[in-house]
Amino acid sequence: MTKIDIFSGFLGAGKTTLIKKLIKEAFAGQQVVLIENEFGEIGIDGGFLKESGIQINELNAGCICCSLVGDFRTALQQVVEQYHPDRIVIEPSGVGKLSDVTRAVEGVAEHLDVQLNSFVTVADVNKVKMYMKNFGEFYDDQISHASCILLSRTQTASEEKIAAAVALLREKNPTATIVTTAWDELTGEQILKAMSTKDDFKAELIAMAAKANEEHTHEDEEEEHHHHHHHDHENGVCSCGHHHNHDDDDDEDEHEHHHDHDEDDDHDEHEHHHHDHDDHDHCCCGHHHDHDDDDDEDEHEHHHDHDGHCCCGHHHHHDHDADEVFTSWGVETARKFTKAEVEHALTELDTGNYGMILRSKGIVNGGADGWLEFDYVPGEWEVRARGADVGGKLVVIGSKLNEKAIAELFGC
16 A cells, blocks of 8 residues: 655745655655645756655646646556555645645545555744744645644754744644654654654553553452451541541451551551541542441442542542543643753652642653653652654643643743
C-alpha cells in the first residue's frame, strides 16, 4: 500500500527544506514520488529534487484545489498504477487551502490502494501572528486541518516567541502534534514519527494509571485475609490507622487491607505508607469504613470520598472510568530547564501542595544539560539524559490538582 503525505505551508516556510531532509534521512530505500503544485509559471524546486532520484510530477498551471482538481486526480492515479511507489509526497501551492487538497486526495484514495499518512503544515515561527492577521482564511485553514505542525526557524527564535506562536496555533488546532525543536537537532526518522503518530503523554499516563488500578484491585479480590482483633479501639482507630466501627462482640473482620498485629504490635504488614491524621472516620488512605453493629464477620469494600485515590498514590477500584477519576495538567513548552530545576519541581510534587499527584512524566530541553526526560510516582522520581525530541512536554496526572500552582512550579 502506498502512503501519502501532504506538506502544506505558506511560500518560504521551509517545505522543500523539510522534504529534502526526510528524503535523505527517513525515506532512504523507499521509492518516492513527489507531486508538486507550484503557484506561478515556473517550478523552482523540481531541479534539485530530481537530483535526489525522486520522480516528480509537477503541476504548474494553478492550485490543486482550484482548476487542477481533475488533472491532479488523473496524475495521482497514473503515479500509483505506473510506479506503485512506497510513498507519495504532495507539496501543494503555498497559498492553497489544505482542506481542499486533502479532500481531493481522499476522493482519489477511495479507489486506489493508498493510505493517507499525514497532513503536515510547515509554519515560520516568526510569521505566525502576521499571517493569521493578513491571510486568515488561507493560513488558518492550513493550520486547523493539519495533523502535525512543524515550526521552522526556531533555532534563532526566543523561547517567548516560540511559546506565543504555539499558543496561537493551539487556538486554531488543539490536537495536532507541534514540533518546536530546531530541525537540525532532530533526525528525519524523529520528524516522520511525529508526522505519523500522535504522541499523547496524557493518554499514556491515564492508561498506565488505569492498568495499575486493575492490577491492584485484582490482587485485593484474590487475597482474603482473616484478621483477629484482640485489642480495644480508642476512638475506633486500630494501630494500623484504619477506622473500624465494630460491635463489642466482633472478633473477626474480613476486608481488603492486610493486617497482622496484636494489641502491642508496632509492626504493620501493609504496603501503604501511613501518615498521621485527625479524621477518625477515615484511614490514612482516605477510605471510609462503616460496619453494621450486628455483623459478627464483616466483609467490606472501600467507600470512596476522595476521587479514588489513597495518600500512597494507589488507585482503588470503584465504578468510574479513568477520565472521571483522574484530572490532568499538560503543557507543550520550548522553555529550557536546568536539571536542578526539574529535580526541585519533582521534589515539590511530594509536598501535597499541588494536589494528590499520582504520576508525572516529561521531556524537556535541558539547555547546557542536554535534553532531559523524567518520571515521577509518589515518593520516587528519576531524571535522565536523552536525545533531542520534537518539542518539550510535561504532564501531571492526579486528583484535585492545583493547576495554577503546578504551572508556576514548572514555569509554564
